[in-house]
Amino acid sequence: MKAISVMLVDDEEWVLDDLRTLINWEAAGFSIVATAKNGKQALKKYRELLPQIVITDIQMPFMDGVELAKSLREMQPTPIILFLTSYSDFHYAKQAFQYDIDDYLLKNEISDAVLLHKLSILQAKIQRSHQIQNLLSREYITGLIKQSDPAAPIQLNLQPSQLRPAFFAFLEEDVPCPFLINAQSHQTQKRMWQLSQFCLTQLSHADILLCCDIDASHLLIGIAPTTSLPQTAFRQFTEHITQLLSALRTHSGSIFTALAYPQPVSLHALCGCYPSIQQRFHFKYFLGTGCVYSLEDSRLSSTILQHPLELDRLYSALQAGDEQETKAYIRLQYDRVIQTRQYEHLLNISHLFYLILQNAMAQQLRSDAVLDIRPETAQHRWYLAEDICSWMVEKYSQLMQQLTLMQKKPLSSAVHHALSYIQERYADDTLKIDTIAEHVQLSSSRLSVLFKKEMGCTVNEYLTAFRIMKAQLLLRDGRYKVYEVASLVGYGSSQYFSQVFQQRVGVNPKDFYQWMCRYGQ
Helix, strand or coil: CCCEEEEEEECCCCHHHHHHHHHHCCCCEEEEEEECCCCCHHHHHHHEEEEEEEEEEECCCCCHHHHHHHHHHHCCCCCCEEEEHHHHHHHHHHHHHHHHEEEEEEEECHHHHHHHHHHHHHHHHHHHHHHHHHHHHHHHHHHHCCCCCCCCCCCCCCCCCHHCCCCEEEEEECCCCCCCCCCCCCCCCCHHHHHHHHHHHCCCCCCCCEHHHHHCCEEEEECCCCCHHHHHHHHHHHHHHHHHHHHHHHHHCEEEEEEECCCEEEEEHHHCCCHHHHHHHHHHHHHHCCEEECHHHHHHCCCCCCCCCHHHHHHHHHHCCHHHHHHHHHHHHHHHHHHCCHHHHHHHHHHHHHHHHHHHHHHHHHCCCCCCHHHHHHHHHHHHHHHHHHHHHHHHHHHHHHHHHHCCCCCHHCCCCCCCCHHHHCCCCCHHHHHHHCCCCCCCCHHHHHHHHHCCCHHHHHHHHHHHHHHHHHHHHHCHHHHHHHHHCCCHHHHHHHHHHHHHHCHHHHHHHHHHHHHHH
C-alpha cells in the first residue's frame, strides 16, 4: 500500500529531529514529506503537498496550532490532525477540539511505542475514510461513464486530487467466448468491488487517483503521469497496468484484459464512453486475453465480411462422411472471421457449428458417450477464436471417425428395432426401458447390456438426446411455446424439460429460441 504522507510542525528543531528519528516511519507505512516551524509555513507546504496527516505543536510563533487547525479544516481535502501538547498548555489545547482534531499526544509521554500506537489508530481511520470515499467515487464515476446524456448533472463526490488529468484503463475479467448465449460466469458486483480495493493496495510507486468497480465484470483505474514526456509516461503506465494484471491473477486466479487511454485525460472525458469500451473488449477474442491494449490500437477495429456462409457445403460433407472437407470448411469460416474480426459473426458460426454437432450426435447417437461437448468441460478452450476453431475441428473429426467405425459394425436386430421404436414413440412421456424391451422381446437387463455395447450409451441417454434434438427442431420452427415443445417431445413437466435442455444444449429453451430468431437459422 502507498505510504501515508505526514507533515511535522514545531518551532523547535530538536523536537522535529526527535520525531524524525524516534521510529522507522517507512517501515510503519508512513512518509514524512515536509516539516515546518510555524503555522504559516505549514499552510503553504500543505497547499503544495497535501499531506494526509499533520502533526503539530500548539504554541508556535506567527500562527499557533489552534489557528492552523482552524485553517486546515477549511481546506479540501482536509487532513488528519494530531496535536503535540504538554500538561501546562493542555487546557489551551481544548480550544482546538471545536475544530475536530483527531487526537493529541503529550510531549513528556512520547516514546516509540506510544507514537506507533497513535499512528496505527490514525492509519485505520484513513483507511476507513478511503473506503467511504471510494464508495462515493464509484457512484459518481459509474454514473458519469454510463450516462447517455453528457449534459445531465451528476453530484460531484470526488476529491480535487482525483480530478487531475490521468491515464485511465478499463479492466475486464476474461471469460470464455459466450457463443452459447447465456453462458454465465460467477462474477458479482461485491467481488469486483473487493478486487478494486485490492488494486488500491498495489503499485506502491504509482500515484493511483482512483480505482472502482463499474459492474460485475469491469474495473476502472486512473493513475497520474509521473513525467511530462508522453511516450515515457504511457510506457510507465502500461507497465503499471501489466504489473496490476499479474497481481490480480495471483490474488484472484482470474485473467484480466485492459484497454488504456494512450494520453492523460480528465475524468469527464470518459463521459458516456462505456458502450464503446464494452464493444472494444470483444476484440480480445481475436488478439489475445490478459494483455494491455491502447484504445488507439488499429487492430481494435473490424472489416466487413463479404462471403456467404454456404452451409450446404458443410451438410454435404457430413452426409458424405468426408472428414477432410468438413474440417476444411470449418477452418475456412474461422479464418474469414479472424481476418475481419467480426465478433457477432464469431458468435453466430460458433453457436451454429455447436448445434449442428449436437444434432449429428443425437441422430447417430452411438458417438454420444465418446464425444464430450458439455460447455462446463469445454469452455476453458474458448478464449480465442483460433482455439474455438481448433476445438470444433477436433470434435467434428472425432464425430466423423466414430461414424465411420459405426458403419463397419452393423447393429443387431434387437437394437435396430429398439432405435426405431424410440424414434416412433419418443413423444410418449410414459415410454420406459421396460416397454422398449418388451417390444423387442428381450428382458430389460439384456437390452441394456446389448444397447450399451453397440451404441456406446444407455437407452435413457439415447432417448433424452433424441428428444432434445427434436425439441431444437420444434423451437427452431418458431410456432410453439416452450411448454408445448416439452409436451410434444415427451416431457410432462416444462420445468424439468428446461433443466434437461439447459444441461445438454448449454442454454435454456427460451434463449435458444431467441437466438434462432436473431440469426434466422
